[in-house]
Structure formats: C-alpha cells, structure tokens
Amino acid sequence: MAKSFDVVIIGAGAAGMMCAAEAGRRGRSVLVLDHAKAPGEKIRISGGGRCNFTNLHTAPANFLSQNPHFAKSALARYTPRDFVALVERYGIAWHEKTLGQLFCDDTARDIVRMLLEEMKAVGVVLRLGTEISGVDASATGFRVALAEETIDARTLVIATGGKSIPKMGATGFAYRIAEQFGLGLVETRPGLVPLTVADAAKESLGALAGLAVDVRAGCGKTTFDEAMLFTHRGLSGPAILQISSYWREGEEIRVAFEPGVDLGALLKAARRTQGRQAVQTVLGEHLPKRLAQHLAIEAALLDRSLADLSDKAIDRLVGLVSGWSLKPAGSEGYRTAEVTLGGVDTRHLDSRTMMAKAVPGLFFIGECVDVTGWLGGYNFQWAWASGFSCGQAV
Template sequence: MVRRCDVLVLGAGAAGMMCAIRAGQRGRSVIIVDHAKAPGEKIRISGGGRCNFTNIHATAKNYLSGNPHFAKSALARYTPADFLTLVEKHGIAWHEKTLGQLFCDNSAKDIIAMLLKEMREAGAELLLQTELSGVEKTESGFSVATSSGVIEAQSLVIATGGKSIPKMGATGFAYRVAEQFGLPIIETRPGLVPLTLDPTLLENLSVLSGVAVPAEVSSGKTSFREALLFTHRGLSGPSILQISSYWREGETIRLKLEPDTNILERLKEARKSNGKQSPQTVLGDILPKRLAQYTVEASGITGPLADMADRKLATLVEAIQNWQIKPSGSEGYRTAEVTLGGVDTNCLDSRDMQAKTVPGLYFIGECVDVTGWLGGYNFQWAWASGHAAGETA
C-alpha cells in the first residue's frame, strides 16, 4: 500500500516535530516517522530530565559551522522568545539558570507533550517504531520505503539527527541521504563531550576524581568559564564540554582554576600575617582541599610560607592558574551531547534549509553543520531550523 502526503518528516526529535507543526499549520498534510518507541527521546533526557529548552542569548556567534553566518536567518526568524511564548501558552512552568539557560520547573516530558499536542492540532500524523529502508526521487517528489509501507510526498524533511548517543537510536541516516543526492558532508566528530587522559596522567590525577572547581578552560583563542570536574576517565564539567567542540586531538588545553581569585596575592598576604602556615593550608581555603594538597605535593614545594620567596609562590600559582594538559582523546559519541560537522551548509538555502540542487529536500537540526554551545543553544537551533523548513516544505 502506498500512502501519500504533502510533507514527510523523517525523525520525531525536536527539529522534526517543530517542522511538522509548522507545515501542518500551513494546511499541508504531514506524516512524521521515527524508528523509536517514543518521540523526543533526546528531549526527555536533556537537562537532567528538565530540558534546557532554549537560551535567551542565542545568536549565530554561539554556533560552530563551516559558514558562521548560515544560522543567522533561521535564528532571527524564530527566536528564543518565540519558543518561550509557546511554552507559556501551554502553561509549562520554567525558570532561568545561569548564563541565560531556560529549564522546565517540572519535567522535560512537558515539552514533549506540548509538541505532540501542537502536532495533533496541526493534523500531523506520527508513525513510531517505523524503520526506513530507502529514499528515491520521483517526478512528483519523493518515495520512501518504510516498514509500514511506501510513503510518497512532495517534500521530504530529514531530521534524523547526528551520531551522538547511539543508545538513544542515533544513526548516520541523514548523511547517507545527503550523499545519495550528491550533497557534501563536513567531517563529523563528537561535540560537547568529556575529554580523556593518557593512563599515566590519569593515574597521577586519580586522587582528584570527583573534585569540581570553577575554571577558565582555553583551547587556542577560545575560552569558557564554568565548572570543571575531574573524573575517573579524565576531565568533564560544563567548561570541558564547551571547549571539547573547539579542541582537536594533539592539542593542549589550558586550565585556570579559580580564575576570579588572585591566588598569588592571597599567598603573599598569608605569608605576611602568619608565615608559619603551609601553602597547602592557605590554598585549602581557596581550592577544594584534595586539589590544594595535590598541587602542593606535585610542585615539590615544602616548608612554611615564611621560607618562600615570591618566585616560589609564583611557580605554585602557575601550576594552578596556567595548567597545561594534553588530552588523549574524548569519550566519543557514546556520551557526546551533539555531533559536530554534518551536511555542508553551502549546499542548503539558509532561509528554509532546502537543498539547492534538490528541490523539496530539506535537512534540519543536528544533522546540519551547525553546532551550538552547551546550554540550550542546540535546542534553539532545532526549533529555528525546523520552523524555517516548515514554512516552505
């Protein structure tokens, strides 16, 4: 049996559902297909189960792409305020956390329920647990073979995501479709992911596993100031996840722990007021105690502050606030929150996400070479790119 619709959306994640809603609101007949048992699985687990659904500061500068201007059009036409209006229309309680991040007060499931209700009202039909086996171009549009039969549509929207978190069902399907139609792919790699360390360094830092500290983490000219977490596999925490998108293997990252504290001045003051103290005692009031102990022991510096010249104190501070570490790699797609790279933006129209050489074929969300920072930016790209495609598909 062959089914027909105006718009077929492949992937019932954030971008796909938003696209289905907008296309349906325009009076288009829409079918949205996903191989999972439930829609919006990455929404459900996001933000610790409370979904960091957008960021009020989202602009194109918060995204990595081969074309840094590509995201401007979609982000300008569907803004964080637009999505927040939708959230409030459905009575979903929310709150703002640090750095403009907006979260549900209750559960990420509220966002999924909102999107499903909007899809129903727009007349979009959702097919779950439906496998895809092939896409073909036809005279009138596209024909897609699924486990539920063949579906023909005038417009085909690929919203199947990237490779991150394969246990949630992530596949490279979008990239295969792009290549089938001759669209180039920018090299993909894990983004927003913990970094790993070589065994020797990991063993050396094992005493710090579980320690968190405010930090400025830098790679090249890019820096982020957020928490850093030492783990039994390496380094994690928001600052590390952020910098992981900019770091490449073989490069060194710089850690400036407690970046807002003048540690050298604190040590000098302590030397002046009570020179009998050890530097570890003073650092223990600034840093987590295990980290203070590790730093002093690793430096080989012993004795009371009174015996230490400025140069020796400066050496100690350098180890804390200009710590150079070369990660061995990352934890990979298994724990990566996003996929960097993807469908080359040069072959898509930034206004509606349509392939320039294949009319009626759209790519939205994570499968496109647009990757946001941590903190709600990737959801905003999903809403904005999905809405842009839904406007014309």
C-alpha cells in the first residue's frame, strides 16, 4: 500500500522547510522530498556564505510581480522580526550590514541547521536524493510517483524554486506542475544577474574591469543607489543586479557616477584655481582615476586643460558623468542569476494561503511564484513568509 501523509512538500529549500516546520507544528504528518543530496543548498551559498536571511525594511514595494498587491498578506503574516526571533531562539549571532540587510555572523549553515531542527522537533520526514517521476490528482488528494513507490498526499506543496543556477539542481518542475493542473504562468527570466556588453564595448570598457564605484543606476522609472562593478564581460555589482530585474532586452540603462555631487559647480570653480590641469586629472579628484580617464576619452576631452573648456563643454562632460548610458547585449542568464522572475501566475493563487484557487489542496510557495524580491534579503523573506502562510493553511 502507498505510504500516506497529510502534507507532501516537494523541495527542501527555504520555503519548503519553513512550510514543513509550521505544518508539523500544527500536528500534520509531513514528508519533504528533494532530489538534491543536501537540503537548503541555496541558503548555504547565499550572502557569500553568511546568508542575508532577511531585510528589516521589507515591504511589498521591494518585490516585482504582475500583481504588486499579492505578496502583502503573506509578508504581513510573517515579518522579518518573526524570523529574527527564530534565529535568536537558536542563539545564531547576526548583524546588520547595510540598508537593513541581516547576515549571520558566522555561517549560513547555521540557518540550514536551524530549519532542520525545527522540522525534526515536530516529526517532519525528510527524504533527499529522491527523484519525482510525476504527480497526479487522486480520490483522496494527490499521488506522488517516485522511482519505486508512490506516496499519497492529502495536500501537495510545490516548493522547488526557480530556474536559477541549474548546476545546483534548479529545475522548471514547479512550472510543469502548474501547467499540468491548468494554472497560468508569467514568462520567466533571470533576475539579479550581471549584464553583458557587445564586443566593441567590451574592448573600450576592458581597462575598467575590476573597478567598483558608487552610482545611481536606472532603467525606466526605477533607480538604485548602490555600488557598480565593471567586469571583463560587462557590468555587475549590487546596483546592476538590482536594475537587471527591471531591464528588458534592447533597453538602455542609465548610470550617474557621483550622484548627489554638483560636479558642474565643482569643475567650474576648479577652472579658476586649477585651470592648467588636464580634464581627467581634475575629474580624477571626484571619481576613480581610470574612470575619469575613460570619461574624458568618451567626451573627446582627454588632455585638454580645464581652463580651455567653455561652460557648455563642462556641462556636456557633467552630462556624461551623471547620465552615462549603455545598451547591454544581454545578461549572464540562469547560470549566475540569483533569482528567477515570473513564474506561477498569482491570479491563480490565494494570497492568504498560496493554494491554487481551482485545485483545492495544491499549493505553490517561494521563488516559483511570480513574486521576486530585490537584492538584500527580500527573497528569503518571501520564502519564509509564503512558506509559513502555507504551513498555517495545509
């Protein structure tokens, strides 16, 4: 006879483990299945090994979704403070790095261990290294087919994440199941990902590779004030990862170097006191020298004395520094993307419980849903919040 559980959760990642612990705490028999050999692998590598596990400033506005209201209910049900309280109960030391981003002092493994203990304490069964051959509706709920057995589930939770980093076991499983049960999908694309430039730009920007600079990066109406990194293949760093989620192929991104500084006034004043100096030398007092040189070349003002520049020429140079633009050729794709944008269409899900409106007993949580956070701990907070809300409903 097939083994039977109240709740079967596919995916032992952030959302799946949080959901399992909460469902188990409510007395449900819970089985968690994962094809990976270890649970929470993305947690383990996240935040440079220290896991940026939440963001104190989490608000619905920090998420991209076709329905900006969808995330509100779950985010209100389980807040960053709730997760911090859990972390503190386990004596895990943490610190705020910047912009409300909370990291483990020691290692991201502490978060994985904490979730495993939470599950164990309430009797959750975890089976790793388990391939799922298929899922079907049954008279009592769902039937999950494994290689050599089938498992009956009254409730089925899909928590298999997105397509980001296939090397780590990411699959499109959730999207296939959603389609199988007639749920719509929002087109998926890589998010929080470095952007690449065309070969010609690669050559001219090559001299800047490795340089990090504070910028305001923008695309459309969205801007982020964070660091940008020039790479051998294009642009990266937090500002670019953030803007990559808003960027669409063919669009330009705008970059303001030294945002908030009135460079025009500074240069015009310098023209009186340092008029004999070259443009790039004076610019290099406000920007990294390599970048100042590059911008002077782009402005066709290399080696020109500041005193020779008219107000108009200075304004043109300032326009370039504060409104540098570039049309990326593409992105580094799912190979390095931290998240997958799009996913299970929220119109088909109940925002309070994450259950498919037309398929009672079938739930989708975490990254596979069309809710994607900014860089900075927001994606884990969505995983905890959607997992918890579902765990309370199953």
